[in-house]
Amino acid sequence: TSNSQQQSNTFNEMLYEDRPEIVMTIDQLSLLNKHSNLRDINYSLIHEDDGSSPQSPLHSVKTFEELKLEPQLLNGIYYMGFRRPSRIQERALPQLLAYPPRNMIAQSQNGTGKTAAFSLATLSRMDPNLDYVQALILSPTFELALQIGKVIENMAKFLPHIKIAYAVRDPTISKRNEYTKGKELNVPIVIGTPGTVEDWCRKMKIIDLKKLRMFVVDEADVMISLPGFSQICFNLKSAMGKDCQTMLFSATYSDEVMDFAKRIIENPVIFRLKREEQSLSNIRQFYIKCNNDEEKYEAVKTIYSSITIGQAMIFCRYKHTAHALALRMINDKHCVELLSSELSVEQRAAVINRFRDGKFRVLVVTNVCARGIDIDDISLVLNFEFPLIYDETKRCFADKPDYDTYLHRIGRAGRFGRIGHTFNLITPSEMPLLEQIENYFQKPIMEFSEKHIVDDD
Ligand code: ADP
Numbered sequence: 001t002s003n004s005q006q007q008s009n010t011f012n013e014m015l016y017e018d019r020p021e022i023v024m025t026i027d028q029l030s031l032l033n034k035h036s037n038l039r040d041i042n043y044s045l046i047h048e049d050d051g052s053s054p055q056s057p058l059h060s061v062k063t064f065e066e067l068k069l070e071p072q073l074l075n076g077i078y079y080m081g082f083r084r085p086s087r088i089q090e091r092a093l094p095q096l097l098a099y100p101p102r103n104m105i106a107q108s109q110n111g112t113g114k115t116a117a118f119s120l121a122t123l124s125r126m127d128p129n130l131d132y133v134q135a136l137i138l139s140p141t142f143e144l145a146l147q148i149g150k151v152i153e154n155m156a157k158f159l160p161h162i163k164i165a166y167a168v169r170d171p172t173i174s175k176r177n178e179y180t181k182g183k184e185l186n187v188p189i190v191i192g193t194p195g196t197v198e199d200w201c202r203k204m205k206i207i208d209l210k211k212l213r214m215f216v217v218d219e220a221d222v223m224i225s226l227p228g229f230s231q232i233c234f235n236l237k238s239a240m241g242k243d244c245q246t247m248l249f250s251a252t253y254s255d256e257v258m259d260f261a262k263r264i265i266e267n268p269v270i271f272r273l274k275r276e277e278q279s280l281s282n283i284r285q286f287y288i289k290c291n292n293d294e295e296k297y298e299a300v301k302t303i304y305s306s307i308t309i310g311q312a313m314i315f316c317r318y319k320h321t322a323h324a325l326a327l328r329m330i331n332d333k334h335c336v337e338l339l340s341s342e343l344s345v346e347q348r349a350a351v352i353n354r355f356r357d358g359k360f361r362v363l364v365v366t367n368v369c370a371r372g373i374d375i376d377d378i379s380l381v382l383n384f385e386f387p388l389i390y391d392e393t394k395r396c397f398a399d400k401p402d403y404d405t406y407l408h409r410i411g412r413a414g415r416f417g418r419i420g421h422t423f424n425l426i427t428p429s430e431m432p433l434l435e436q437i438e439n440y441f442q443k444p445i446m447e448f449s450e451k452h453i454v455d456d457d
Contacts, residue, residue, distance in 0.1 A: 046272045055081040060090040072158035072430035086113030105261045107253045114249045119152045126188045128161035133207045135214035137191040140222040142168040167192025194232035209239040220250040250452030263329035286448035295427045310379035314364045317385035326364040335360040381413045383424045401433045
C-alpha cells in the first residue's frame with residue numbers, strides 16, 4: 001500500500017552512494033532493536049502516578065517465584081533462561097498480575113523486557129476451559145507480531161492448551177488459520193496487525209471483543225506513526241467490555257504517544273524507564289588534526305597501536321567513507337565489521353549481537369545506524385567524521401555541530417565508572433565546531449599526544 005511504498009522509497013533513497021545516511025524508519029529501528037538481548041542496566045525506573053492508583057505502596061518483586069504463578073508457567077520462564085525479573089518487570093508484573101487487574105502504560109527502550117512482561121501477564125490469565133478468544137495483542141507489523149508469538153509459544157511450552165492465531169495479511173501465515181465466518185475462533189490468543197484484526201472482528205465475526213480479558217497494544221509509538229492505525233485501535237477498544245485489562249507499551253515517550261495511550265486506557269498505572277543521565281566526567285575527549293582521509297587513517301592506526309582497546313566504535317557521516325575505512329582496516333588485518341544501511345534489518349541485528357558478544361573489536365558505523373541502537377560500554381569512540389546537523393530543506397549537512405548526536409556517540413564510552421576515550425579527527429576548517437562542543441558541554445577537548453594514554457596506565 002502507499003505506506004509501504006513510501007517506506008521502500010525511503011530505503012531506496014538511502015542506497016544512493018553519496019547521500020548522507022540519516023534515515024531509518026521508526027519501524028525498521030524497532031524491529032532491529034527487537035533482535036537483541038536483555039539490556040536494562042543503565043536505566044532507572046520512574047513511576048508516574050496519575051492519581052487514580054490505589055494507596056497501597058507499590059511493591060516490586062526480585063524473583064519470579066514471588067509472583068505465585070502456576071508451576072507450568074514458571075517452568076516456561078526458566079526454560080527461556082530468565083533467572084530474575086528485569087527492571088521494568090520487577091515493578092510491572094505485580095501490577096499486571098494483581099486482582100483486580102490493573103491497566104498499564106509502560107515506556108522503556110527496546111530490549112528491557114516489555115514483551116516478556118505482557119506475554120507472562122497474558123498467559124497467566126488464560127482460562128483453559130473457555131473456547132473463544134480471551135486475549136488480543138496488536139502489533140504494528142507482521143514481523144513483530146510473529147516475534148511476540150514466538151515469545152509466547154516459548155513461555156507456554158508447558159501449557160499445552162495455549163494456541164495462537166495470527167491476524168496478519170501474510171498469506172503463508174493466514175492460510176494456517178482455519179476459521180469459518182461467523183463462528184468464534186476457538187483459540188485463546190490472537191496476535192495481529194490492526195487492519196486484519198478489525199476484519200476478523202467486524203467482517204468475519206470470529207472474535208467477540210466483548211469477551212476479551214486482555215488487550216495489549218505493543219509498540220505504540222510505531223503504531224501511531226502508521227496511517228489509520230490509531231483510529232482502528234480506538235474503534236476496537238470502544239467495543240470491549242469495561243473489565244478488559246488493557247496494556248500499552250512504547251519504546252519512546254512523547255506527548256503524542258501519551259495522548260494516544262490515555263485515550264485508549266482508563267486509570268492506568270504508568271511506568272517509564274529512563275536512561276540514566278550520561279556524565280562526561282569519566283570520558284577523556286581528544287582531537288587530532290588531519291588534513292584529509294589519508295591522514296585520518298594514519299591517526300586511526302596511531303590510536304589503535306597506542307592504546308589497549310577493548311572495543312571501539314568509529315562513526316562516519318557517509319557510507320562511502322565508512323566502506324573505504326572498513327575495507328582498509330580489514331586489509332590491515334584488523335577485526336572490523338561495518339554497519340550501514342544496505343544491510344537488511346536481520347543482518348544489522350546480527351552484526352550488533354556479534355559486537356555485543358565481543359566477536360570483533362571495531363565497529364564502523366554510518367549515521368543511519370548510530371541513533372537508537374543500544375550498544376553501551378565500549379572503551380573507545382572515534383568520530384572519523386564530526387557529527388553535524390542535517391538540513392532537511394537543503395538536503396545537506398549544515399555547518400553546525402549536532403550536540404545530541406555527539407553526546408549520544410561519546411556517551412557509549414566509559415560506562416560503569418570506567419575511563420573511556422573519545423577521539424575527534426578534525427580537519428582545520430572544522431576546528432570552530434570543536435570549540436562549540438567544548439563550550440556547550442563545558443568540558444575540555446585536548447589535542448592528542450601519546451603521552452595522554454601512557455598517563456592513564
Ligand atoms: P522489549 O519488549 O522491551 O523489547 P523483550 O521482552 O523482547 O524486550 O526482551 C528483550 C530480550 O531480553 C529478549 O531476548 C528476552 O528473551 C530477554 N529477556 C526478557 N526478560 C528477561 C529476563 N527477566 N531475564 C533474562 N532475559 C530476559
